[in-house]
Amino acid sequence: MDPIVDPSARRVSQGQAADVIAVRELSLTYGRGAARIAALRDISFRIADGELVVVVGPSGCGKSTLLKILAGLLSPTEGAAELKGQPITGPRRDIGVVFQTPVLFPWRTVVGNVMLPADVQRLDRGAMQRRALDLLGQVGLGGFERRYPRELSGGMQQRVGIVRALLHDPAILLMDEPFGALDAMTRETMNVELQRIWMARRTTVLFITHSIAEAVFLADRVIVLTPRPGAISDQFEVELPRPRTLEVMNTERFGHHVRRVRAALNAQGAGLE
Amino acid sequence: MIRRGPWAFVLRLIFLAALAALWEAAVVYFELPAYVVPAPSKVAYALYQGIESEVYTAHLYVTVSETLLGFALGCVLAFVLGSVIALSRTVEYYLQPLVVMFQAMPKVALIPIMVIWFGLGMTSKVVSAALVAFFPLMVNTIVGLRSADEDRVNLMRSLAASRWQIFRMLQLPGAMPYVFAGLEIAMIFALIGAIVAELIGAEKGLGMLMQSMNFNMDVAGQFSILFILAILGLILNEFISIVRRRVLFWDRSRDADVPSARKGDS
Numbered sequence: 001m002d003p004i005v006d007p008s009a010r011r012v013s014q015g016q017a018a019d020v021i022a023v024r025e026l027s028l029t030y031g032r033g034a035a036r037i038a039a040l041r042d043i044s045f046r047i048a049d050g051e052l053v054v055v056v057g058p059s060g061c062g063k064s065t066l067l068k069i070l071a072g073l074l075s076p077t078e079g080a081a082e083l084k085g086q087p088i089t090g091p092r093r094d095i096g097v098v099f100q101t102p103v104l105f106p107w108r109t110v111v112g113n114v115m116l117p118a119d120v121q122r123l124d125r126g127a128m129q130r131r132a133l134d135l136l137g138q139v140g141l142g143g144f145e146r147r148y149p150r151e152l153s154g155g156m157q158q159r160v161g162i163v164r165a166l167l168h169d170p171a172i173l174l175m176d177e178p179f180g181a182l183d184a185m186t187r188e189t190m191n192v193e194l195q196r197i198w199m200a201r202r203t204t205v206l207f208i209t210h211s212i213a214e215a216v217f218l219a220d221r222v223i224v225l226t227p228r229p230g231a232i233s234d235q236f237e238v239e240l241p242r243p244r245t246l247e248v249m250n251t252e253r254f255g256h257h258v259r260r261v262r263a264a265l266n267a268q269g270a271g272l273e
Numbered sequence: 274m275i276r277r278g279p280w281a282f283v284l285r286l287i288f289l290a291a292l293a294a295l296w297e298a299a300v301v302y303f304e305l306p307a308y309v310v311p312a313p314s315k316v317a318y319a320l321y322q323g324i325e326s327e328v329y330t331a332h333l334y335v336t337v338s339e340t341l342l343g344f345a346l347g348c349v350l351a352f353v354l355g356s357v358i359a360l361s362r363t364v365e366y367y368l369q370p371l372v373v374m375f376q377a378m379p380k381v382a383l384i385p386i387m388v389i390w391f392g393l394g395m396t397s398k399v400v401s402a403a404l405v406a407f408f409p410l411m412v413n414t415i416v417g418l419r420s421a422d423e424d425r426v427n428l429m430r431s432l433a434a435s436r437w438q439i440f441r442m443l444q445l446p447g448a449m450p451y452v453f454a455g456l457e458i459a460m461i462f463a464l465i466g467a468i469v470a471e472l473i474g475a476e477k478g479l480g481m482l483m484q485s486m487n488f489n490m491d492v493a494g495q496f497s498i499l500f501i502l503a504i505l506g507l508i509l510n511e512f513i514s515i516v517r518r519r520v521l522f523w524d525r526s527r528d529a530d531v532p533s534a535r536k537g538d539s
Contacts, residue, residue, distance in 0.1 A: 071427075105447075
């Protein structure tokens, strides 16, 4: 198995022009005066086109806040975030978000839920419907198109959530602990599944998690965030070859990366699972 | 605990028949005069006579018309105003004292005034029914539209949805379980409003008929009309339930079909 992705090599060849996301000296403070709470401090990073970057950190490190800023749902106090060279000042149509829970509408069928971005953004229904059915087939939900969310398991529901975020072919897929609510075994299966979907489409992904193993397994590059205020304490490439299988978790190289994340977290005195 | 099936249903009927027989026997045994407590047989006879002479049906038609018109009027206004209040903090701020005051007030107490303002005809009954039906639906509409889950709102916003799209695609369908609970209450409340208005002053209607029977000490007749009103209430309620099950096929929270808590007042 050859390494299909070698982020460092590609970054050299493509340079900064291909960066999908550029975050510069981003800070966010909640509240005013004495009640001010710094959620994020001086965050800077870039995400290259097609890269899968994982932000890992404990609860309360502001990683969800970071994602909300990139999704245009929150404005930073200082600094700026850019998507394809354009400052993110509000919600944008070329962003796909997957939340911690599937966030499906129970009154819409599976395909109806997937079609939500098309309905909101008034995209060509015929073409989008074909794309929706195609994507659902790719994630193993063929035959479930006309079912309702309550008839699906948690893992299947979150797949619908991922397909919905991919429907309008966003420039970046933002994933906020998407498998956090699933049981451990389903979660591992979903990690393999996500890697497969990602390798087929090469959508740029920013994935947020508090699981170190999940971070190392999925990432081209890991960004370690420490809490209060959230700040980057380490950042490194994971050059494990793809497609990775769950067995990779037993290898020494995997363990090396896990130890590095843990060291970055412990350096700041932050406990993690 | 409770055995279901055809045999249980038969037992239920036997139980009700036994209660009626007991009532009948008590009236005969204690020699209760019909103008105080009529025997079930007298009530059944009054019911038969009233229906056969088509007196009841003519009045029933008036009461049903008033109830349905009042229900429609009250619900349209309640839904529109509820939506405006749910969507606009400014409107909510200015209307809140009025809403709280009217909510605390027993709306039936306003009905005599409605009869003075709108006369003895159908208009005052329709207005009264609308008035009583209005509040439960308005309150439920507000709560329902505000019940939209924060994650779902964020999802819509992340897709760059407009406020109108968030309302139409998320808040409105999400509010439907609340709206239908409100509609069920509003339907029964509309019937109460129409009947009370008829009792106060009317030319036609079952309430007016009961009032005139009351003057004639015709208690059997009044019981027979109460029986009709109970059946009418059941039918109107079932009508809303059927529509609810069609619209809210996705909502499992009320599959057990437990009667909704009848919050409100009348």
